[in-house]
Amino acid sequence: MHLLVENPNLSLSLALTGLRLVGFWPPEGLAGTTRTAYDVYAAFSFTVLLGIFLLAQTIDLFVIWGDIPLMTATAFLLFTNLAQATKFINIAVRGDRIRALVDDGSRVLKAVETEEARNIVINCDKQTRLQLISFFTLTLVTITGFATSAESGNLPLRAWYPYDTTKSPAYELTYAHQVYALFVAAFLNVAKDTVVTSLLAQCHCRLQLLALSLRTLCRDLPVQGVGLLSPQQEKTLVSRIRRCVVHHQSALEAATQMQLYFSEPTFAQFNVSLVIICVTAFQLVSQSGNMVRLASMCTYLVNMMFQVFLYCYQGNQLSEESSEIAGAAYLSPWYVMSPARRRDILFIMTRSRRIARITAGGFTTLSLASFMAIIKASYSLFTLLKQVDEKCLYITVQAAELISVFGDVSAMTSAGFLLFTNIVLFIKMINVMMRRDQIHEMVDDMDKKLRDVKDDDEIAVVKSVDRLTTWQLYIFTFLSLNVVFGLAASVEKPLLPLPARYPFDATVSPAFEITYLHQSTALILSAIVNISLDTLVTSLTAQCYCRFRLLALSLTKLCQNLKVNAKMMLSEDDEKIVLLRLRACVKEHQAILLKAVQIQKNFSMPIFYQLTVSSFIICVTAYQLAFEEMQFVRLWSLLAYLTVMMLQVFLYCYHGNELTIQSTEISAAAYECPWYVCSRTLRRNLLMLMIRSVRVVCITAGGITNLSLGTFMRVRIYIHTYNHIIKASYSFFTVLQTVQE
Structure with a gap:
């Protein structure tokens, strides 16, 4: 059984390997008793990493209902865990279909032959690798801050437990569980988001490879004296155009499958992120005294915004690359082709006018404009929270004091x-x-x-x-x-x-x-x-x-x-x-x-x-x-x-x-x-x-x-x-x- 998942995209390979280690990406060929044991391990991992947290934080939210600062202190990670649970369940239910999508993308990217095509694949890998490193670093800083900022007798995160967590050894055991669950769950969250964004990156990488193939349709086909391709060259051209059409259809089908498999979890993530950014900003203006906690909250806010940005950026790139197919077809030397081949090119251009889009639950398209809309909506909710909070005057005084310090x-x-x-x-x-x-x-x-x-x-x-x-x-x-x-x-x-x-x-x-x-x-x-x-x-x-x-x-x-x-x-x-x-x-x-x-x-x-x-x-x-x-x-x-x-x-x-x-x-x-x-x-x-x-x-x-x-x-x-x-x-x-x- 191989633990490392092989893929031409290093980020996707590492993300899938992380999911495999905790039971959510079974190795190929696993069946019978071994598969049952692996599924039991996955259920145990889910319970330890998220199940206990979800139950304890939900009960705590009801216990402190009405106190806005305490509610936001509990809710800002509760909603993160809810979104993460949704993504876990999605991968578990649609695992086989997602695996087929991953394998199809891997097969296409491994099959590239020319130097230009390999450079496109390498650039895609570099881009997703940089995004993974940035996401991982922000998450590591945030979780380390949460784990080390708790004062004596307090836990890193607010939660309700059916026992006294202030006494030994209950305090030490609960503290250790929270820290362990925080680190593992956070990195798994990075892994799940990386799976989606890397698959989106591979999808628009395939469209870039298609655009390259269209621009170079007549490479190595010299034009004869009449200014048109010869009948033998036309046959070669027909074969190339057909390969391009099949490639285009498979890339569009991959985009459709991305929409089908990840649209609802992305919608849940966007809604949760909107609330999290709001309540985290509220926590920031309510924090005082603990600089480590304040710094970790700042990185957490940046982390959540970066998470949304990755989805929107990759979705935006997919739409951009799909619209560029018409331009790439036009940039081919179509004027040396026969009327039949020109009609083929025109057919591709006509289809490309309908841009491939990934939506969040069918409500909003993943784009940079959507990212800005989410940030704006989060700020509106943050303003509403400040008006509702009975301690609004105290926060205003803090802000005024901060200005006077500057x-x-x-x-x-x-x-x-x-x-x-x-x-x-x-x-x-x-x-x-x-x-x-x-x-x-x-x-x-x-x-x-x-x-x-x-x-x-x-x-x-x-x-x-x-x-x-x-x-x-x-x-x-x-x-x-x-x-x-x-x-x-x-x-x-x-x-x-x-x-x-x-x-x-x-x-x-x-x-x-x-x-x-x-x-x-x-x-x-x-x-x-x-x-x-x-x-x-x-x-x-x-x-x-x-x-x-x-x-x-x-x-x-x-x-x-x-x-x-x-x-x-x-x-x-x-x-x-x-x-x-x-x-x-x-x-x-x-x-x-x-x-x-x-x-x-x-x-x-x-x-x-x-x-x-x-x-x-x-x-x-x-x-x-x-x-x-x-x-x-x-x-x-x-x-x-x-x-x-x-x-x-x-x-x-x-x-x-x-x-x-x-x-x-x-x-x-x-x-x-x-x-x-x-x-x-x-x-x-x-x-x-x-x-x-x-x-x-x-x-x-x-x-x-x-x-x-x-x-x-x-x-x-x-x-x-x-x-x-x-x-x-x-x-x-x-x-x-x-x-x-």
């Missing part, structure tokens, strides 16, 4: 109004350094394409985009220099341009002059680097939609300088010319779509950090303007800084919005060409391009919100509900103003 709010905002800017700048610098090769290649390719334009109208398009980005750079630089020189020139000795703590007295010479020079130089260089990094991203986005505009221009001129015959159709020779032009347009369209994907991949997360931090920066800058007595020069520099921060967000959103708009114009441009004088084959090719253009190109901030002019006024996205950046910033500003008064 110090004067004006001083805090004075030190912090550029801190957030520097944090985001550091993230963007690290991102460019880590991805410099990919970014360099992207810049060179954009430069080459835009330098190759020859027609006057194409040159005019390139120049118009260049003028736009140049003027934006001028305005951005002018405002930034106003900020830098204003901050540097607005202080007198012994004050520095920026408040900061140094391990020496910075008010006396020559320390003051050296520190002043360092701060001024660092400000100028940081401003230049920040401008350069933002301009790099916005200019690449502008070049991307510039290429879309050039492509639209080429599509409208497909039949330029070609005459129709007496039948009001193009001649056979002219058809060949149009076919060559259309193929060039399709190749350019595919190249632009790949560049947009590269921009998303390389810059999405830094943009997300920029948008997230922007509301805080606008807040503290507005606070400085409202409350700090300052000279006119400093007032001017802060106004310029506030404008710069808003302009920075606007530039990202504006260019992202333009990219989306220009990508949708491709379909209209294809329609505006005289397609009615073309043959049926050419019309089908145009139709294929128009169908692909229905799915717009979007650059997102961390996959959470699209860059658009609407997003300029938003900082967070929920399901059908958006909060505006300016509105959020003003809300933070109002809070600070109230605290100051």
